[in-house]
Amino acid sequence: MKEHTALVTGSTSGIGLAIARELAREGYRIVLTGRRNALLKDVVEDFRRQGYDTKGLVADLVKPGEAEQLFAETLDWTGGHLDLLVNNAGTWQQSAVEDITREDFRSLMSLNLEAPFILSGLAMKTMKRQRKGTIVNISSVAGLEAWAQTALYSASKFGLRALTQSLLAEGAPFGVKAFAVCPGYVATPMTAGARVSPGDMIQPEDVARIVLTHLSLSPATVLKDVVISRLGAED
Numbered sequence: 038m039k040e041h042t043a044l045v046t047g048s049t050s051g052i053g054l055a056i057a058r059e060l061a062r063e064g065y066r067i068v069l070t071g072r073r074n075a076l077l078k079d080v081v082e083d084f085r086r087q088g089y090d091t092k093g094l095v096a097d098l099v100k101p102g103e104a105e106q107l108f109a110e111t112l113d114w115t116g117g118h119l120d121l122l123v124n125n126a127g128t129w130q131q132s133a134v135e136d137i138t139r140e141d142f143r144s145l146m147s148l149n150l151e152a153p154f155i156l157s158g159l160a161m162k163t164m165k166r167q168r169k170g171t172i173v174n175i176s177s178v179a180g181l182e183a184w185a186q187t188a189l190y191s192a193s194k195f196g197l198r199a200l201t202q203s204l205l206a207e208g209a210p211f212g213v214k215a216f217a218v219c220p221g222y223v224a225t226p227m228t229a230g231a232r233v234s235p236g237d238m239i240q241p242e243d244v245a246r247i248v249l250t251h252l253s254l255s256p257a258t259v260l261k262d263v264v265i266s267r268l269g270a271e272d
């Protein structure tokens with residue numbers, strides 16, 4: 038039997054790093070990726086020291102063509118097989134609608150929504166051929182509801198849930214699964230300086246455990262829009 042292989046975007050920090058660690062512990066061969074080469078090198082070295090089989094690939098998913106190149110290089114390394122794609126890389130912008138420029142819109146959407154569309158399409162082709170695979174999209178509670186100054190981010194995260202629902206419908210006849218995770222505040226560099234203290238936030242490892250739980254389910258079972266909330270909080 039082939040080993041399990043995964044591509045986790047934004048896996049040098051926060052939620053993506055925690056997911057990659059849990060997968061590595063489970064024996065997955067993983068492609069780690071992010072923009073910062075030095076950070077990526079450190080993370081890959083750390084994984085290898087622990088005996089995990091990993092490949093580091095630098096990619097800026099905002100730039101045209103880099104998602105496609107990342108996917109092609111991933112398949113080169115895995116020998117054409119992919120069990121899991123985690124669309125995790127993302128960014129946050131807090132702005133009133135009247136302050137959002139076309140450039141803001143394009144830049145955030147290209148990372149949070151366009152790159153997941155491109156990578157999911159490519160992964161779907163591979164997974165349908167295998168008749169097996171899972172695509173995980175890291176959405177947000179802001180993908181279920183929008184508040185003042187979250188329109189841009191929320192639109193991208195609502196969009197990820199739409200992508201997930203279509204992937205699920207298109208993949209089901211081929212045994213390919215898709216699911217979206219919708220966490221509230223998670224203690225990562227993205228939320229540094231937020232009004233909630235890191236100790237009161239969801240931990241990145243909690244999100245990782247949900248992903249691993251989904252992977253452990255029987256072939257006919259899926260989770261849909263898993264909401265992870267902070268105890269006693271509404272966001």
Ligand SMILES: NC(=O)c1ccc[n+]([C@@H]2O[C@H](COP(=O)([O-])OP(=O)(O)OC[C@H]3O[C@@H](n4cnc5c(N)ncnc54)[C@H](OP(=O)(O)O)[C@@H]3O)[C@@H](O)[C@H]2O)c1
Pocket residue numbers: 046047048049050051052053070071072073074076096097098099125126127128129148175176177178219220221222223224225226227228
């Ligand atoms: N933290 C939260 O409270 C929270 C809650 C709900 C959902 N989420 C979602 O969870 C995901 C991960 O967030 P996080 O909090 O773990 O963030 P984080 O710690 O800031 O990590 C972001 C990761 O994405 C990579 N990245 C950023 N821009 C990129 C680009 N243009 N191209 C390729 N990679 C890029 C970063 O590496 P480089 O900077 O080196 O590129 C890093 O590895 C995001 O989609 C976020 O929207 C977060």
